[in-house]
Each structure stands twice: as structure tokens, then as C-alpha cells.
Amino acid sequence: MRTTDATDAPATATAADVGAAGGEAPARVLDLRSDTVTRPGEAMRRAMADAPVGDDVFKEDPTVNALQERIAERLGFEAALFVSSGTQSNLCALLTHCGRGDEYIAGQSAHVYRWEGGGAAVLGGIQPNPLPHRADGTLDPADIAAAVKPDDPHFPRTRLLCLENTIGGRPVPLDYLRTATGLAREHGLATHLDGARLFNAAVAAGGDPFEQARLIAGNFDSVSVCFSKGLGAPVGSTLLGSREFVARALRWRKALGGGMRQAGVVAAGALYALEHHVPRLADDHAHAALFAEGLKDVAALDVEPAQTNMVFAEPAPGLTADEVRARLAERGVLCAAYPGRLRFVFHLEITREDTERAVRTVREALEGSSTR
Numbered sequence: 001m002r003t004t005d006a007t008d009a010p011a012t013a014t015a016a017d018v019g020a021a022g023g024e025a026p027a028r029v030l031d032l033r034s035d036t037v038t039r040p041g042e043a044m045r046r047a048m049a050d051a052p053v054g055d056d057v058f059k060e061d062p063t064v065n066a067l068q069e070r071i072a073e074r075l076g077f078e079a080a081l082f083v084s085s086g087t088q089s090n091l092c093a094l095l096t097h098c099g100r101g102d103e104y105i106a107g108q109s110a111h112v113y114r115w116e117g118g119g120a121a122v123l124g125g126i127q128p129n130p131l132p133h134r135a136d137g138t139l140d141p142a143d144i145a146a147a148v149k150p151d152d153p154h155f156p157r158t159r160l161l162c163l164e165n166t167i168g169g170r171p172v173p174l175d176y177l178r179t180a181t182g183l184a185r186e187h188g189l190a191t192h193l194d195g196a197r198l199f200n201a202a203v204a205a206g207g208d209p210f211e212q213a214r215l216i217a218g219n220f221d222s223v224s225v226c227f228s229k230g231l232g233a234p235v236g237s238t239l240l241g242s243r244e245f246v247a248r249a250l251r252w253r254k255a256l257g258g259g260m261r262q263a264g265v266v267a268a269g270a271l272y273a274l275e276h277h278v279p280r281l282a283d284d285h286a287h288a289a290l291f292a293e294g295l296k297d298v299a300a301l302d303v304e305p306a307q308t309n310m311v312f313a314e315p316a317p318g319l320t321a322d323e324v325r326a327r328l329a330e331r332g333v334l335c336a337a338y339p340g341r342l343r344f345v346f347h348l349e350i351t352r353e354d355t356e357r358a359v360r361t362v363r364e365a366l367e368g369s370s371t372r
């Protein structure tokens with residue numbers, strides 16, 4: 001697997017890039033860098049403004065409590081913990097599952113290994129054991145089994161398997177999740193799912209998205225879900241697990257500075273997203289598919305078919321990803337550029353018309369006479 005994934009790399013385009021080529025200013029900048037760029041709409045803002053609140057460190061914020069109960073019930077867990085970010089959620093999970101000198105297994109491109117500042121090692125003395133991904137983003141069960149170390153004082157204690165779904169915009173097959181987590185349990189490992197985009201995976205599976213999300217999540221001891229990605233809330237994630245696990249994670253959240261007092265103001269955005277924005281992820285997936293389809297004959301770009309809300313594309317030889325990114329930015333379409341690869345993410349601020357405009361813009365930037 002290539003090393004860019006379903007993560008949110010720092011923005012590489014700025015508003016200053018837009019319209020830099022002169023000519024007619026685009027109607028509106030289409031920001032396809034990430035699904036984290038969404039802003040709360042009127043109804044979500046109203047829910048946030050009207051939310052009943054209390055001191056959540058005293059467990060007295062009714063909105064935080066409601067969100068925690070609702071997501072736990074939706075995903076079939078005993079308990080949930082509202083946290084400030086997906087990174088804090090994964091870190092609380094690692095610190096709860098593992099102690100100093102323990103080790104967790106994750107993919108080399110996994111957010112929890114690659115994109116979280118090494119938090120588990122920095123703050124917990126927990127060593128990662130990163131494994132290569134197969135082409136579909138999964139880890140080879142044989143590699144997982146081989147990575148588990150024997151009980152011997154020479155070795156760190158292998159404690160935890162961390163998987164990610166979606167990974168690189170791809171849903172992970174349910175039977176793979178069953179196999180990999182079953183294998184982990186056979187070896188005495190706990191299991192954690194970084195489900196930042198769990199609901200994208202659930203929607204991609206078809207049928208009732210909450211039912212699908214429960215089927216995915218049910219394989220794991222703990223699950224992290226982000227509300228600030230495709231679900232469109234401004235802030236927040238939840239960490240789910242048993243009552244006992246969440247009680248221990250709560251101590252870590254406090255130690256990490258994550259006790260947030262009248263957090264119901266932001267939890268209300270997450271609760272609103274959970275209640276209103278899950279089925280609509282299918283629109284983002286449809287827009288991503290439309291975008292990829294609309295560009296498949298563009299010679300300058302090798303576009304991968306969309307599986308959820310992301311489209312990845314490789315520029316043809318002689319063209320760098322950053323050059324393509326800059327050309328699109330001049331025309332009012334922002335995307336993320338990685339070495340050799342571009343990422344376009346579809347979210348609730350992007351309509352079908354926007355998607356069609358984005359297709360026209362890319363085609364024009366790469367093959368039209370207006371190309372530099």
C-alpha cells in the first residue's frame with residue numbers, strides 16, 4: 001500500500017493560491033482537501049446553542065452524557081467517552097490497553113502509528129510494532145501472528161492489535177475483521193479499531209448503516225469514532241468499550257488534559273451529526289464516485305475508483321502532485337498533495353453541481369488550452 005492514507009495532512013493550499021492566475025474569479029472555492037473542513041450548519045449551530053450543559057468533569061453535562069449513551073447504544077458497547085479529538089481517543093485507548101514496555105501492532109500507514117506524533121511512545125512508553133499493508137490496506141494475518149512476541153524478558157509484551165476502517169478511503173471487509181481480531185484473541189491480544197470513518201465503512205456496506213456499524217465495531221474491545229470528519233461536527237470523537245475500560249480511559253483523558261467542563265456545547269454538534277448526518281454519507285460516496293468516473297479518461301491523471309468519500313489520483317510522469325494541486329487551487333478547487341499522489345475528499349459542503357464543476361476544473365487544468 002502506498003503511504004498516504006485516509007488522514008488529514010496539513011493543508012498545502014492557501015486561499016492566496018486561489019485566483020492567482022488572474023482571469024475570472026471562481027464562484028466559490030471547493031475545498032476537497034479533507035472532510036474535516038466542514039462547518040456546522042444552521043440546525044447544528046442551533047442545537048449547540050440550545051444544549052443543556054453542566055460540568056462534564058463532574059459527569060454532570062446532560063448533553064455529553066446523552067451523546068455517550070446514544071453512541072454506545074448505537075454501536076453495541078456498554079459505555080463511551082467523549083474526547084476532544086480522534087488522536088486523544090486513540091491515545092486514551094492505547095494507554096488503557098497497554099502499559100510501559102508493552103507493544104501494539106498496527107499498520108505502517110495507520111493513523112495511530114504514523115500521524116499521531118508518536119503519542120503512545122512519548123507519553124506511555126508503549127512501543128509500536130508497525131506492519132506493512134497489503135494492497136487493500138489490510139495487514140496479513142500471518143504477519144500479525146509472527147509479530148506477537150513470546151513471553152520472554154528480552155521482548156516487549158505484545159498486548160494490542162490496532163486496525164483502521166476505513167483505511168485510505170477503503171472499507172475493510174467484515175470477514176477480514178473477524179479473522180484478524182479472532183487471531184489477536186487467540187494470541188491473548190486486546191483489539192482496538194480506529195474507526196475515525198467507521199460510518200463511511202458502514203454506509204459503503206449498504207443496508208442499515210447503524211446495523212453495519214455494529215457488525216464492524218462488535219469485533220473489537222474498543223472503538224474510536226470521529227464526529228469531526230464526514231459527520232460534519234466541529235469538534236469531538238468518542239472512545240467506546242466496556243464500562244470498566246471506559247472508566248480507566250476516563251483517568252487517562254483527565255491526565256491528558258481532556259476534561260472539558262461544559263463540553264455539551266460541542267457534544268451537541270456531535271449528537272446532532274449522529275442523528276442527522278449518517279445516512280447522508282452515501283451522497284458523499286456518490287459524489288466521489290462521480291468525480292472519479294468523470295476523470296477516468298484524463299491522460300494526465302491515473303484516478304483510482306472511489307470506494308467511500310475519497311478519490312486518490314496519481315499524476316502522469318513529468319507532472320508532480322504539487323504542480324497539479326497548484327493549478328487546481330488557481331481555479332478554485334483545493335485538494336491535498338502528497339509525494340506522487342493527490343487526494344480529493346467529498347463532504348457535506350460539496351453538492352452534485354460542485355462535483356461536476358470540480359470534474360470540469362480538473363479536466364480544464366490538465367488538458368484544456370488554459371493549461372500552462
Ligand SMILES: *Cc1c(COP(=O)(O)O)cnc(C)c1O
Nearest residue numbers: 006007085086087088111194196
Ligand atoms: C483524522 C483521523 C484521526 C484523528 O483525528 P483528529 O481528530 O484529527 O485527532 C484518527 N484516525 C484516522 C484514521 C483519522 O483519519
